[in-house]
Ligand code: SF4
């Protein structure tokens with residue numbers, strides 16, 4: 001399990017800069033940089049809700065990850081102790097990224 005911070009406050013799953021899902025999928029099979037990765041579980045909060053009132057942030061998540069050439073990737077699972085998903089103001093999956101990506 002990975003401790004996750006997420007600055008994507010426009011995502012419906014975000015509360016208090018954490019993610020409320022029990023697991024996410026990070027994508028970017030050919031990534032060379034952080035910006036080539038993204039959180040595939042992002043969903044834009046179109047309802048205009050200010051905060052996610054009904055969900056509790058999960059501090060640790062299962063992070064499935066397609067970025068095979070990241071140092072922390074082990075058989076499609078993220079083994080980093082802590083990662084940050086970034087993308088303040090994102091309106092689409094492609095505007096998010098795993099800021100903790102390190103090329104192997
Ligand atoms: S962008 Fe990804 S990690 Fe962040 S809150 Fe949304 S689903 Fe969770």
Ligand code: SF4
Nearest residue numbers: 065070072073078098
């Ligand atoms: S740190 Fe690496 S393995 Fe973990 S989610 Fe980010 S890109 Fe995937």
